[in-house]
Amino acid sequence: MTTVIPFGNAKAAQAALAQRVGVLLVNLGTPDTADAQGVRVYLKEFLSDPRVIEDQGLLWKLILNGIILRIRPARKARDYQKIWNVERGESPLKTITRSQAEKLAAAIADREHVVVDWAMRYGNPSIRSRIEALAAQGCDRLLVVPLYPQYSAATSATVCDEVFRALADMRAQPALRVSPPYYNDPDYIEALAVSMSAHLATLPFQPELIVASFHGMPQKYVDKGDPYYAQCVATTESLRRRLGLDASKLVLTFQSRFGNDEWLQPYTDKTIEKLAKDGVKRIAVVTPGFSADCLETLEEIAQENAEIFKRNGGEQFAAIPCLNDSEPGMDVIRQLVLRELQGWI
Numbered sequence: 001m002t003t004v005i006p007f008g009n010a011k012a013a014q015a016a017l018a019q020r021v022g023v024l025l026v027n028l029g030t031p032d033t034a035d036a037q038g039v040r041v042y043l044k045e046f047l048s049d050p051r052v053i054e055d056q057g058l059l060w061k062l063i064l065n066g067i068i069l070r071i072r073p074a075r076k077a078r079d080y081q082k083i084w085n086v087e088r089g090e091s092p093l094k095t096i097t098r099s100q101a102e103k104l105a106a107a108i109a110d111r112e113h114v115v116v117d118w119a120m121r122y123g124n125p126s127i128r129s130r131i132e133a134l135a136a137q138g139c140d141r142l143l144v145v146p147l148y149p150q151y152s153a154a155t156s157a158t159v160c161d162e163v164f165r166a167l168a169d170m171r172a173q174p175a176l177r178v179s180p181p182y183y184n185d186p187d188y189i190e191a192l193a194v195s196m197s198a199h200l201a202t203l204p205f206q207p208e209l210i211v212a213s214f215h216g217m218p219q220k221y222v223d224k225g226d227p228y229y230a231q232c233v234a235t236t237e238s239l240r241r242r243l244g245l246d247a248s249k250l251v252l253t254f255q256s257r258f259g260n261d262e263w264l265q266p267y268t269d270k271t272i273e274k275l276a277k278d279g280v281k282r283i284a285v286v287t288p289g290f291s292a293d294c295l296e297t298l299e300e301i302a303q304e305n306a307e308i309f310k311r312n313g314g315e316q317f318a319a320i321p322c323l324n325d326s327e328p329g330m331d332v333i334r335q336l337v338l339r340e341l342q343g344w345i
Helices: 010-016 036-047 058-083 092-107 127-136 153-168 186-200 219-223 228-243 268-277 295-311 327-340
Strands: 020-030 114-123 139-146 175-178 209-215 250-255 282-286 316-319
Touching: 020 036, 020 092, 020 127, 036 058, 036 114, 058 295, 092 114, 092 327, 114 127, 114 153, 127 139, 127 153, 139 153, 139 327, 153 175, 186 228, 186 282, 186 327, 209 228, 209 268, 209 295, 219 228, 228 250, 250 268, 250 295, 268 282, 268 295, 282 295, 295 316
Parallel strands: 020 114, 020 139, 139 175, 209 250, 209 282, 282 316
Antiparallel strands: none
């Protein structure tokens, strides 16, 4: 079919010819700088999200602005400095997510009308800025890919919230799809198993057991209906079956709790401490809830929890890398994207 454009109407011509598909990979976020001010800006945005802290009442605002944002940024900045990509001047999460987008673009380069980009839910590059950039390149269809294997309102849903806010300000909105969680996708489980086996084969010791540590969540969020816990369990059970391990050899735990509420249990740090005290000398930890290594994996697990283990009698500790932009990891993302783009490409 031929589209007739009135002579001289350049904007109408550009709109009519917009037939590209945008793919936007989104991860959680990172400070722009590894100092107290950078962390303060990041934490304020993160902890002001009602998906993350549901009770945003006056008491929380007083705690956040009067205590947390005064004390926590300097301490967390020191943690970021331990893992910071000094060469690029950014966190590893940003480095890896950019690489995932670049490798995905290369892998589907034969689809010339598909444009791949990436964003952070908190911090930069922002979701809004990248949606605007994709629209400027003629993308009238948009696939948003939250890089969280397991769904939670505090991760996947808040990505959608921000996408919808950006679209609400657009007169010419792209058609929108959002990829689903992939917590028990066979490709994902296989990639985890292959990655884990390859890394374990490089260790100078044989772990007595493996701890599968997922990011924590207040128990009350799950009680209200969040499916996150069930999906973490499903991932762990699928991985156990694939690796031929029982629950005593692949242990499910939850890390990164915050505040005084009860969070999902068992807690990673408490479990690792108990294992060491009970005489376990060699363990490995895998983090199947993270698509890319970040502060929670590189500092909290690989450094803090390794120290906890050894301080309490453990001897050998290994942190297994996330899938990141590895070949198995990229295969998961590529297959997910191609599946969700069916009918558009």
